[in-house]
Amino acid sequence: MLRNFDVCFAGHPCRLSEGIVKVNVRSMWGAQQWQENGRRVIMRGVMGKRFIFWVGSEPRMCLTDKNMIKEFFIKHNNHSGKSWLQQQGTKHFIGKGVLMANGMEWYHQRQIVTPAFMADKLKNYAEYMVQCTNEMLDYLSEALRSSGSTEVEIGQYMVQVTAEIICRTAFDSSYQKGKQIFETLTQLQHLCSQANQHLYFPGSRFFPNKYNREIKSKKKEMENLLKEIIASRKESIATSHRTDLLSLLLSETNKTKSKKKIDVQMVMDECKTFFFAGHETSSTLLTWTIMLLASNTEWQTRVRAELNMVINESMRLYPPAFPFPRMVFDDIRLGDLDIPKGLSIWVPILAINRSEDIWGKDANEFKPERFADAQTSTPGKLFMPFGMGPRTCIGQAFALREAKIVLALLLSRFSFTISENYRHAPVNVLTLKPKYGVPVHLKPLSS
Numbered sequence: 131m132l133r134n135f136d137v138c139f140a141g142h143p144c145r146l147s148e149g150i151v152k153v154n155v156r157s158m159w160g161a162q163q164w165q166e167n168g169r170r171v172i173m174r175g176v177m178g179k180r181f182i183f184w185v186g187s188e189p190r191m192c193l194t195d196k197n198m199i200k201e202f203f204i205k206h207n208n209h210s211g212k213s214w215l216q217q218q219g220t221k222h223f224i225g226k227g228v229l230m231a232n233g234m235e236w237y238h239q240r241q242i243v244t245p246a247f248m249a250d251k252l253k254n255y256a257e258y259m260v261q262c263t264n265e266m267l268d269y270l271s272e273a274l275r276s277s278g279s280t281e282v283e284i285g286q287y288m289v290q291v292t293a294e295i296i297c298r299t300a301f302d303s304s305y306q307k308g309k310q311i312f313e314t315l316t317q318l319q320h321l322c323s324q325a326n327q328h329l330y331f332p333g334s335r336f337f338p339n340k341y342n343r344e345i346k347s348k349k350k351e352m353e354n355l356l357k358e359i360i361a362s363r364k365e366s367i368a369t370s371h372r373t374d375l376l377s378l379l380l381s382e383t384n385k386t387k388s389k390k391k392i393d394v395q396m397v398m399d400e401c402k403t404f405f406f407a408g409h410e411t412s413s414t415l416l417t418w419t420i421m422l423l424a425s426n427t428e429w430q431t432r433v434r435a436e437l438n439m440v441i442n443e444s445m446r447l448y449p450p451a452f453p454f455p456r457m458v459f460d461d462i463r464l465g466d467l468d469i470p471k472g473l474s475i476w477v478p479i480l481a482i483n484r485s486e487d488i489w490g491k492d493a494n495e496f497k498p499e500r501f502a503d504a505q506t507s508t509p510g511k512l513f514m515p516f517g518m519g520p521r522t523c524i525g526q527a528f529a530l531r532e533a534k535i536v537l538a539l540l541l542s543r544f545s546f547t548i549s550e551n552y553r554h555a556p557v558n559v560l561t562l563k564p565k566y567g568v569p570v571h572l573k574p575l576s577s
């Protein structure tokens with residue numbers, strides 16, 4: 131039985147779309163502020179810190195209590211997971227990979243991919259990260275020289291470098307080879323996001339409408355490309371000693387008796403998941419961090435010694451990814467609540483990260499020093515940019531190492547300021563992106 135929170139039947143509590151925060155209910159907790167084209171949009175909640183809202187046919191409960199969130203993510207992982215509705219929303223571009231799997235399927239997949247992110251592998255990956263970043267910076271310098279302009283949209287370079295890094299480290303293939311897959315995956319992601327904004331009713335996914343037709347054809351295109359890479363790698367798998375993610379996955383397809391045996395469709399879904407999760411979030415983190423540094427130039431000199439603080443503050447203000455809502459599959463007791471199965475738990479990360487009650491009056495300001503001492507600067511605060519509990523981000527160490535390498539190399543070669551053409555418009559397309567990119571003026575440090 132549910133008690134002690136307000137109920138709202140009006141729809142999404144907070145929806146970031148088209149760069150403008152649209153609040154179509156009164157139920158947002160606390161206050162959430164956003165800046166759109168210089169205009170500050172302020173939402174104030176009137177429904178309290180716990181409430182229920184509906185997403186289509188799925189009831190979701192907003193939870194903001196730190197202890198209950200921790201208890202839920204850590205203790206109740208076995209009784210919760212991604213709902214059918216969420217799996218439907220992402221199935222065309224990431225399928226049933228580890229991000230969307232539940233129960234034993236998730237457990238087996240997580241076991242298979244974990245070795246690819248162990249400390250010894252990360253050490254090897256660092257070399258690729260440096261190499262890919264230097265190549266990107268050379269390319270960037272050349273682009274500036276040939277255009278004669280100082281302005282670039284930096285986001286596209288961050289997408290390119292993180293895509294190249296994940297291709298080389300996880301799939302041992304070059305960016306050029308994986309480029310087509312990335313483009314198709316990005317198109318699919320946008321198509322799925324647009325399709326999800328339309329009314330869902332039972333059976334609607336089978337309708338041959340514009341979105342469904344395009345999604346089907348793009349999905350086929352991408353899977354054919356992946357099949358080509360898999361086929362060429364399968365031939366060499368027995369003789370090579372590769373330990374990248376794709377090799378780990380392919381070796382599991384050969385295990386006839388293993389409980390963990392996976393088929394080619396699963397390998398493809400896992401590849402799509404890592405293509406998506408492995409660069410989308412990281413490029414977003416880098417782009418927002420550069421936007422913040424370009425707007426707060428004094429931090430460019432300090433950041434060399436204090437990268438951790440800057441990266442944390444960037445993820446607080448612009449969390450690249452939020453934990454997906456988790457559906458409760460069995461009745462559970464959570465704090466003072468009895469949660470029935472079928473209810474999803476949703477944590478409003480943006481509201482928590484910008485709450486004045488938690489972070490103080492300057493919650494909306496860029497102040498990396500609030501993370502000066504990671505042990506003591508966040509007591510009593512909930513900060514979970516990589517999720518929490520057994521399903522925490524598998525690529526966390528990878529992403530942080532990559533972010534530090536890319537930022538450190540960029541800062542060693544350029545200083546930068548935000549362009550007057552920058553339009554602040556965060557938009558949620560599964561990750562939190564700057565809708566119009568981040569144009570900056572770059573100045574080579576040697577000149």
Ligand code: HEM
Binds near residue numbers: 228525
């Ligand atoms: C700044 C960069 C990143 C951020 C902020 C981020 C954030 C997250 C978050 C919040 C989750 C939890 C999702 C949930 O609970 O529903 C997650 C899961 C995951 N992330 Fe990341 N991530 C980042 C980079 C990466 C990278 C580089 C990889 C792979 C190379 C990766 C792979 C994954 C996978 C596979 C999961 C699913 C884990 C599971 O369910 O067991 N992520 N990430």
